Amino acid sequence: MQKFIINGGRRLRGELALQGSKNSSLPIMAAALLCRGECTLHSCPRLTDVYAASRILNCVGCRCSFSDNTAVINAETVDRTQVSEELMREMRSSIIFMGAMLGRAGECVVSVPGGCELGPRPIDMHLAALRKMSVEIRESGGSIICRAVCGRAKGAKISLAFPSVGATENIILCAATAEGETVINNAAREPEICDLCGFLRACGADIKGDGESRIIIRGKQQLHGCEYTIMPDRIVGATYLSMVAAAKGELILTNACVQEMEPFLSVLEQTGCSVYTSENRIYLRSGTRLRAVKERIRTMPHPGFPTDAQAVLMAALSLADGTSIFEENIFDCRYRHTDALVKMGADIEVLGKVAVVKGVSSLCGANVAATDLRGGAAMVIAGLCAEGTSVITRICHIDRGYENMEEAVRLLGGDMRRV
Template sequence: MGKLIVQGGTPLEGSVSISGAKNAALALLAASFMSRGEIILENIPEITDVNVMLDICIEMGGQGEWIGPGAVRLVVPDTIACKTPYKLAKKLRASNLLLGALVSRFGWAEVALPGGDNIGTRPMDLHIKGLSAMGASLAIEHGYICGGAQGSKRLRGAKIYLDFPSVGATKNIMLAASLARGQTLIENCAKEPEIVDLANFINSMGGKIRGAGTDLIRIEGVEALTGTRYGIIPDRVEAGTYMIAAAATKGKVLVENVIPTHLHGVTAKLREIGVEVEEKDDAIFVDGSGDFKAVDVKTLPYPGFPTDMQSQVMALLTIVPGTSMIVENVYENRLRVVDELQRMGAQIKIEGRTAIIDGVPCLSSAQVKASDLRAGAALLIAGMTAEGETEVCCAYHIDRGYEKLEEKLTALGAKIRRA
């Protein structure tokens, strides 16, 4: 299963370049199934989840391969198996996006109910509701969502209102609508930068999507999508993780290859804590050498504070003087990291979806276990601030979303190794 061993007490110093966005990459890989031509994607992070999506493509009858650093090539022919391999699909949540892509292009899909991090209930009801409104007939059978377009095997445009601005449902409906007949409107949709990146990618293939980044997306379905070459956006969560790591270790780090506007929620909260944050054109400088104060954090859909950064900011707040509070409004199991932080001496109480944190002067080293991707990152941050040597078990969770993690942290001065 692997573990990462980190020696605490060293401030991070230097610069780090951020990789392509995991959540954008996985969505674009799914969208590539809709193209009749060759797709070249650049700035793709070399992480476990991306390799799983490439393996899914290959096993279903397509071509998927790395053609250089950060670059992948996909070709999906007109005839493939429209059933995702269960053993691969259950490894990551984003495999559910193949539902919209397959039904849109091929008229049929059998998509295994997805896996990924166990961070709470993430039902597929909004996905199914959206595709059903476009004429899909879907059912859950034997661990798969099965079904497709009725009649002409082509979906039709519809007006769809999402009860919650679900990122996954917004993406799946966008994929399904791109090749549907007529116009689709998605109201109360997600606004995340990865949604905008997906829309831009589909448009580069010949799609017609407007309004991505707002709460109303308009999609005019087209007859076919063509091949393209496209570079994805930087990973705002990876960037935020290094920003918090710099602050927690009292370091000074320049985080490069970022879009600062994507990180305003994190930047604002770090400044409130007392961290000096300077935004540049495509970089952010973080100076954590000052005095910190307790704050309250509430996770919200973008542009609010991201749930994917909640565990990391909790690790920081465990050593901030005073009483801080975190309210998790998105995923109920995102507070599972608390048990592991308590092993390191953190003073945290849980009341429902709220964590009450009394800062301590310093954490102590311990053997801890990553329960999910972001919890793993949080425990590494905690380990870098702690006295002694901390072992973070189940490091495979971290490998799912962070490219060259040990290499980047070591370059910043962290004492970290894999065992």
């Protein structure tokens, strides 16, 4: 099993180009199932989750190839509608293939997805929405068996109890080729939802309102292939900015989605870092110890502070001057990384959904295991700022969302290697 070995204490500085977004790539790859013809996706990140999505596409009969950050998907001959439990359990977001398969074939057999253990992530909202679209759903032996009553889903008015990203994506994917009009109220507003809709429009879909709380989709009989460029990954951007801020360094982040990262950047600026932005570049300078953030950092659906950035900013603020308070409002088990940070010398107390982070003057290297994708990234940040050597195991979690993180760290002058 591979691991990262980090020798901490080096000041980080340099320039990085932001990779394509994982959270855009996966639903867009699923959306390619709806298209007759070839889709070419540029800026597709080299991640284990992307490779897992490729295997699912090949499993149902697509021809999917991946090279030089470009995925080429031809869904002309989809001949299977069942995705094996083994493939479904490779990543959390595999459930989006349910909506895509229903949109393409009117039926599918999937299972409950796997991936990071972030506590319950129920799919009841997905199933309830699809049932409103005239899809019969039953469960048998761990499988979810779905079939559109008339062979094609029907448009419906759907009001979500919570602006779930996954449920919004599944509804959009099913509705793009459904009969009639679908209206989603209280839809997720994340930038990755807009990216998915942008791709579908390039394939001929009729979608309006993405980025707002009400999305309207008028189903088309058929979509065509297209060439599309995936948006940059705002959470990877937040990770490297937190890393360099904690290491008292300088970073030029290119290919950045500045507007989409504003909810994170506005909090980061409160730590005393100098942050300058242009159209697609972010410059950060952090020459002194960070200041604690005075206001409570509450994770919320977009445009609030992103839950995926909570762990990496917490790692940076564990070295800040003063006390910062986090409130996690999206996932029940998103503080699992705190035990590792405490082992490295951080002063963090978790009280339900609140984490109180009292900044310390230094951290020390330790042997820790990545608990999940963003928690693992937080451990890397702590290790790079710590005195001595850190060993991080279970880095398969980190590889789900970061392209060769050790190479990026070395480009910035850090001492981190994979063994």
